[in-house]
Amino acid sequence: MRRMTARPANAHQARLLRLLRDGGPNSRAQLGDQVDLSRSKLAVEVDRLLETELVVADGLAASRGGRRSHNIRLNPHLRFLGVDIGATSVDVAVTNAELEILGHINQPMDVREGPVAVFEQVLSMATKLKASGLAEGFDGAGIGVPGPVRFPEGVPVAPPIMPGWDGFPVREALSQDLGCPVMVDNDVNLMAMGEQHAGVARTVHDFLVVKIGTGIGCGIVVGGEVYRGTTGSAGDIGHIQAVPDGRPCACGNRGCLEAHFSGAALAWDATEAAQQQLSAELAGRLEANGTLSAVDVAAAAAAGDATSLDLIREGGNRTGQVIAGLVSFFNPGLVVIGGGVTGLGHTLLAAIRTQVYRGSLPLATGNLPIVLGELGPTAGVIGGARLISDHLFSPA
Amino acid sequence: MRRMTARPANAHQARLLRLLRDGGPNSRAQLGDQVDLSRSKLAVEVDRLLETELVVADGLAASRGGRRSHNIRLNPHLRFLGVDIGATSVDVAVTNAELEILGHINQPMDVREGPVAVFEQVLSMATKLKASGLAEGFDGAGIGVPGPVRFPEGVPVAPPIMPGWDGFPVREALSQDLGCPVMVDNDVNLMAMGEQHAGVARTVHDFLVVKIGTGIGCGIVVGGEVYRGTTGSAGDIGHIQAVPDGRPCACGNRGCLEAHFSGAALAWDATEAAQQQLSAELAGRLEANGTLSAVDVAAAAAAGDATSLDLIREGGNRTGQVIAGLVSFFNPGLVVIGGGVTGLGHTLLAAIRTQVYRGSLPLATGNLPIVLGELGPTAGVIGGARLISDHLFSPA
DNA sequence: CTACTTTTTCCACTCACAGGACAAAGAGCG
DNA sequence: CGCTCTTTGTCCTGTGAGTGGAAAAAGTAG
Incomplete structure (x- = not known):
């Protein structure tokens, strides 16, 4: 099939395309309710979009008490x-x-x-x-x-x-x-x-997304737009100092958040604990797989392993302290926690919440949800x- | 005099008013070069602005090789x-x-x-x-x-x-x-x-302004616009934890930046040092005034008082550590230090710079000026x- | 005084858009 | 089934924004 290469010719068409993307198939009349254009103008723009084949006709809509409206939708062949x-x-x-x-x-x-x-x-x-x-x-x-x-x-x-x-x-x-x-x-x-687009942040304009995976990073959304910083490194919170004179980090400093808590750090800590026989659960898993990862810690914690729970709690506390600072600074309307370690789930979330609600002022935390991401991978x-x-x- | 209550009627007029505000009196032709409007359209809008009395004619501009242009400027009676x-x-x-x-x-x-x-x-x-x-x-x-x-x-x-x-x-x-x-x-x-508008940040679109006065606050500018956060408390960095288990703060927590360094904290520290006879300079000033403020510390430091310099350096270090975290997170193009304590000047600035350049990644600090505000009070x-x-x- | 520039005004033309009139299509009711 | 009312879609005209060319106005440089 020939790919679509057309682009909207003006802001109205762009607006319509996004409405169809976010709201699915829609009748011309419903679109008219949303865009504040005259019926004539709307008809012209829709017709032009139909010509580009970016959108296609899609049968008739249900009646709203009078003549039935024609549905349109984005071209179902777009990928x-x-x-x-x-x-x-x-x-x-x-x-x-x-x-x-x-x-x-x-x-x-x-x-x-x-x-x-x-x-x-x-x-x-x-x-x-x-x-x-x-x-x-x-x-x-x-x-x-x-x-x-x-x-x-x-x-x-x-x-x-x-x-x-x-x-x-x-x-x-x-x-x-x-x-x-x-x-x-x-x-x-x-x-x-x-x-x-499709997760927990649908209605919020200013929010943070903290991703805890192999490393730790943070997405910043300001007024609905991703903020990337002057050199594109905004949100690089993995190397904020979380522990004064803490562990050495690959970046050359000491005490970076990432050195104390991240997928990699967690795996390292768990291996350490297993080798020192602090946790039978972890030792068993190390024996079985030859190596440990954050997933093992999550599983062990789910099975009630105290050592794993402690590791998660401590990491959550450190992360929460850093996030508390960011919340004071940025005053977001929502904080989303995501990434590979979301399997750590509620233990992690509880630790983070505790630190943030304690470490930031009430005005910033008063109505601040801190939640796990909804979409996972x-x-x-x-x-x-x-x-x-x-x-x-x-x-x- | 009757006050002007008129407002620009459209985006073009607003644009022109801002150009006149930021660039001072200007000829119609020069304005035309800046706004990308046709000559006719420009003439219409300028005439309408003249009618509102928001702008007034201001004689003839110098010739640019042909007919001289008419100057216009914002009404000089506006206040x-x-x-x-x-x-x-x-x-x-x-x-x-x-x-x-x-x-x-x-x-x-x-x-x-x-x-x-x-x-x-x-x-x-x-x-x-x-x-x-x-x-x-x-x-x-x-x-x-x-x-x-x-x-x-x-x-x-x-x-x-x-x-x-x-x-x-x-x-x-x-x-x-x-x-x-x-x-x-x-x-x-x-x-x-x-x-x-008129200081060091004229050409930067994303920057931070850290004001160290009685308290500590931070102004955040994103894409040329001030960012205020969801509840208007963005930039409230005075209560970010700078010292684990540090001094108690009025907010109820311990170790807040503001509790360790700010105009108020500095005055308190200086009084303490004077009373314990750690600094003859400060003790003398306390004797003379009955009380000490950040200004006294600045003066003592300028006179070479070691205790005062230490206080400033330590405060600068704490502040620098917090700013280092913000720089990693926000990746600004400029950091401005201002407020009442700018009298502390270069000692303070040097301490802050050291911490930021050490504590943030090169990509964020590589081309990052950290400067004192230009406008003072x-x-x-x-x-x-x-x-x-x-x-x-x-x-x- | 002449040739060339720049600025400004004037005017005709295009285009986007609104909004009314009207036709098409359906719902509800007697 | 016919009638009325509602909603939707189309057509058409009026209006106002904006463009760009032509020409006048006001200079400069020789």
Whole structure:
């Protein structure tokens, strides 16, 4: 099938496309209620969108007491690709234009193998999705990488955990390979956009998303827009000092939050505890697998292992202290906790909440929900689809 | 004189007014170069502005090689009032429409006396400025108060250091008394706007302003706009924990930044040191005045007093650590240090810089200037004038 | 005084858009 | 089934914003 390359010609068309994306199929009359345009103007713009084939007619709507209205919807053949490159695995998903996931693959992988190897894998995963009949091609792709990105160019800059990616023209390269427009962003920002589009942050304009995975990062949304900072490194909270003169960190400092609590730190602590026979549960798992990860700690904690619960609580306290500072500073309307360690669930959340509610002033915490992300591993890929659709559904 | 009450009728007019405000008198042709409107359209809008008397003709411009252009400028009779209410003093200033200060008064005062007493004083200061012939009336006023403000309504909310102001309708009341439009904001946000308009932050879009006065606060500017947070308490960094299990703070916690370093804390520390005879310099000053303030510490430090220098350095270190965290999180393009203690100058700045450059990642600090504010005590009042002019110079 | 520039005004033309009139399509009711 | 009322979609005209060319006005440089 020929891919759609059309773009909305003006702000009205962009507005309509986004309404259809976020609200699904809709009647012309209902659209009219939402956009404050005269019926004539609306009809003209809708007709033009129909001509571009970005939207298609979709039968008749139910009557609202009079003549039935004609439904329209985004072209059901449109396909977006969401790619979430983590430190140790990749998620790739296909969505339709309404950003609903049609197919989703997750595979282990090590970013440190470098961009060429990783993109080979991403492309083969995309091909697999195509082969299963979910898509004949892609109209756009949004990619998340675990490090800072110079956003306009779509190029990673000085990423600590992925040397070899520095300056690699991700956007350019993938756009060539996939044959469609591509946007690149930090993985945490993608997660924030995902939760904003389809998760817990749908109604909030200013919020933070704290992602605790292999590292720790934070997505910042201001007035509904992702804030990326001057050099694209905003939200890099993993290296805020959480413990004075604490553990040495890979960054050269001591006491960084990430050195004390993150997927990696948790695994290290658990291994330590197992080897010192502090926890039979963890020791058994280490014996069985040869190695421990955050998932093991989560499982042990669920089984009631005291050592694991302590590790989680302590980590939650440290994280909560840092978040308390951010809440004082940023005064968000919502804080979302997500990432690989959400399996730690309520123990973690309780520890964080305690610290934040204690450490920030009532005015900032008074009406501040602190919740787990709703979308789990799909937040990133949905965010990717959202990123590229925001780009494509804006005036050319 | 009859006050101007007109407002720009559309975005073009607002744009032109702001250009005249920021760039001073300008010829019609030069304006045309900046606004991307057709000559005819520009002429129409300028004529309408002339009709409203918001702008006036101002003779002929120098020739650029052909016919000389007519200059226009903002009405020179326009007057804005900037009011900066601090914890222990008030600044009131009159500006023209180009936000140049025509007169400035500073008086000691205690906010805790409550809004009624304070506004009585503010009004008498404003009257004094009028009496000196600088203004016949005011076209707008911008007020800064040392605490969180619900911005749209212009009402302080739960301000810790100014009980009695909670919920007081500052905007409403002053608008009545002054007979002109009024906008109210946090004093730190005003300072940020001042430095943005006429100080060090003129060319930066994302920056932080840290004000160290009686307390400590931070102004946040995102994309050129002040960010106020969900409940108006964004930037309230005085109660971020800087020292684990540190000094008790008025807020009920321990180790708040403000408890360890601020005008008040510094005065307390200095008095302590003087009484314990750790510093002859400070003891002498205590003897002479009966009390010590941050100004005394600054003077003693300038005279080479080791104890005072240590106090400043230690405070700078604590503040720097907190700012380092904010820099990692926010990735600003500039950090401005200001407020009453800027007299501490380079000792303070050096300590802060050391901590930030050490405690944040290179990508965030690489090209990050950390500088003292340029405007000193006028930043707040200029910010106030800027606040109200932004409001008045926007489409009605 | 002449040739060339720049600024300003004037005017005709295009385009976006609103809103009314009217036709089409359906619901509800007797 | 016919009648009335409601909603939806189309057509058409009026209005106001805005553009761009032509020409007048006001200079400069020789």
